[in-house]
Amino acid sequence: MTNVDMKDLVALCKRRGFIFPASEIYGGINGFWDFGPLGTELKNNLRDMWWKWMVTTPPIGPDGEPVQIVGLDTAIIQNPKAWEASGHVGGFNDPMVDCKESKKRYRADHMNVYQADGSEYYFAFDKDASTENILKKVEKFYKKNKIEYSQDIGVHKTGTYDKYFDGDEVVGQTDIANFIAPDTYTSGTLTEPRQFNMMFHSFAGAAAGEENKVYLRPETCGGIFLNFKNVMDSSRVKMPFGIAQIGKAFRNEVTPRNFIFRSREFEQMELEWFCHEDDVPKWFDFWVEQRKKFWDFVGIDLNKIHFLDVPDGDRAHYSQKTTDFEYQFPFSGDGYDELEGVAHRGNYDLTKHQEHSGVKQQYIDPVTNERYIPHVIEPSCGLTRGVLALLSEAYVIDENRPSGGYMNFKPSMAPKKAAILPLVAKDGMPEAATKLYMELREHFAVDLDIKQNIGKRYARQDEIGTPYCFTIDGDTLTDGTVTVRERNTMSQERIPLDQVLLYLREKLAL
Numbered sequence: 001m002t003n004v005d006m007k008d009l010v011a012l013c014k015r016r017g018f019i020f021p022a023s024e025i026y027g028g029i030n031g032f033w034d035f036g037p038l039g040t041e042l043k044n045n046l047r048d049m050w051w052k053w054m055v056t057t058p059p060i061g062p063d064g065e066p067v068q069i070v071g072l073d074t075a076i077i078q079n080p081k082a083w084e085a086s087g088h089v090g091g092f093n094d095p096m097v098d099c100k101e102s103k104k105r106y107r108a109d110h111m112n113v114y115q116a117d118g119s120e121y122y123f124a125f126d127k128d129a130s131t132e133n134i135l136k137k138v139e140k141f142y143k144k145n146k147i148e149y150s151q152d153i154g155v156h157k158t159g160t161y162d163k164y165f166d167g168d169e170v171v172g173q174t175d176i177a178n179f180i181a182p183d184t185y186t187s188g189t190l191t192e193p194r195q196f197n198m199m200f201h202s203f204a205g206a207a208a209g210e211e212n213k214v215y216l217r218p219e220t221c222g223g224i225f226l227n228f229k230n231v232m233d234s235s236r237v238k239m240p241f242g243i244a245q246i247g248k249a250f251r252n253e254v255t256p257r258n259f260i261f262r263s264r265e266f267e268q269m270e271l272e273w274f275c276h277e278d279d280v281p282k283w284f285d286f287w288v289e290q291r292k293k294f295w296d297f298v299g300i301d302l303n304k305i306h307f308l309d310v311p312d313g314d315r316a317h318y319s320q321k322t323t324d325f326e327y328q329f330p331f332s333g334d335g336y337d338e339l340e341g342v343a344h345r346g347n348y349d350l351t352k353h354q355e356h357s358g359v360k361q362q363y364i365d366p367v368t369n370e371r372y373i374p375h376v377i378e379p380s381c382g383l384t385r386g387v388l389a390l391l392s393e394a395y396v397i398d399e400n401r402p403s404g405g406y407m408n409f410k411p412s413m414a415p416k417k418a419a420i421l422p423l424v425a426k427d428g429m430p431e432a433a434t435k436l437y438m439e440l441r442e443h444f445a446v447d448l449d450i451k452q453n454i455g456k457r458y459a460r461q462d463e464i465g466t467p468y469c470f471t472i473d474g475d476t477l478t479d480g481t482v483t484v485r486e487r488n489t490m491s492q493e494r495i496p497l498d499q500v501l502l503y504l505r506e507k508l509a510l
């Protein structure tokens with residue numbers, strides 16, 4: 001369990017300009033967030049690193065050959081037939097359940113159900129609820145309803161809410177009237193789960209009729225499959241190869257929650273790796289290993305990642321096998337929540353597009369002349385969710401400093417690599433600081449901060465995760481040295497002013 005409190009992290013993100021609620025001056029809009037100046041830098045750093053690992057300098061494959069991956073940037077809105085073929089218009093559904101009393105809406109598969117020992121009542125709770133809150137609620141329910149209650153009454157988990165329903169029938173002997181919703185103390189207020197399609201739609205053109213209905217893509221890979229043939233015909237790729245894309249995706253989530261973890265507009269980084277069916281196991285394992293290395297490289301502690309082989313019945317409609325990378329987010333309690341999934345999509349998507357469009361999606365092996373629709377291994381992660389993992393991982397509480405903590409970003413991910421701070425805003429110090437800033441800004445994202453007392457400025461840099469601060473003081477002007485303050489240890493040393501660029505280069509290369 002992490003000791004980071006989500007409320008503190010969200011407050012820091014707002015205070016320092018990482019992430020703001022979208023449309024905040026109008027009361028916000030549920031499921032949408034705006035990235036501020038530093039959040040945008042952090043997100044771009046993670047995005048650029050993924051692109052470098054995948055497209056600019058892709059890895060060496062399991063056979064010792066460099067792998068080939070090309071990038072795309074496809075339209076968010078495509079012909080709606082594409083989403084009918086992919087199965088999203090018909091089947092991209094979440095089971096939702098309403099509470100008639102609180103008017104709140106829940107995901108039926110995200111609500112855990114607990115039965116009170118020896119009683120007919122079933123309590124539904126959000127899956128993140130703590131044991132302490134569950135027991136408190138159960139006790140309060142009995143007291144409010146004047147039902148005899150013994151301190152010894154315990155609860156045991158019986159499954160998720162959706163598992164009680166099979167079509168329209170309540171499974172077994174459980175009566176829907178005996179369920180108690182997460183936010184009420186009356187039984188029988190929850191509805192049966194209903195399927196809810198998560199595709200956002202709009203209308204292309206002036207008329208707003210069914211014939212003009214279009215969808216915002218729910219996953220970025222859609223545009224990759226649509227361009228499989230274009231890429232094969234226009235680039236010199238040979239099987240196996242990959243096509244990568246980073247961009248926005250939209251899902252009308254029933255319950256957007258946990259800050260940017262589950263939002264309605266988010267970004268994904270996806271690779272579709274096309275290969276022969278016989279080679280699937282080799283490439284699946286390879287990509288799982290690569291993705292582990294990536295998260296380690298950007299500063300995520302692999303001990304906080306749990307690898308889940310997603311069981312039958314829980315996988316997406318296209319997947320034959322999926323390994324989820326689940327991270328211990330601050331809200332995950334004792335558990336883990338999905339950061340990335342590596343899926344074997346079979347040749348589901350290309351086959352469906354071939355069927356629906358009538359355009360062949362085959363690959364012809366130039367050596368053997370074998371014609372086949374390739375299989376796909378898909379490492380797919382949320383860029384925005386990745387940012388949340390970086391923020392959660394970096395957050396360090398430290399009572400001994402004025403800021404109360406610091407963001408321990410790996411320097412390559414940090415929004416600012418260094419800050420230049422004159423000790424006071426007089427005696428030639430701002431001028432010397434500006435000169436150093438002008439030199440460094442040619443090479444790195446650096447901050448020049450002149451006003452306020454030095455303690456407050458260090459506190460700001462700690463909270464935004466700047467690894468190094470260079471302080472210009474009276475001695476700088478006489479002996480040509482500056483103080484370097486290291487973020488994590490707060491240790492300080494003096495180095496020659498003309499060595500600062502070299503010093504930073506060496507430190508950031510680590």
Ligand code: GAP
Pocket residue numbers: 218219220221251253260261262263264265266267268270338339340341378380381382383384385386
């Ligand atoms: N193309 C496969 C695909 O989209 P997914 O598991 O539905 O698979 C992949 O999504 C990743 O996208 C997830 O692991 C997660 O990181 C991110 N993601 C999915 N829904 C999201 C949401 N509502 N908000 C933020 N990130 C989301």
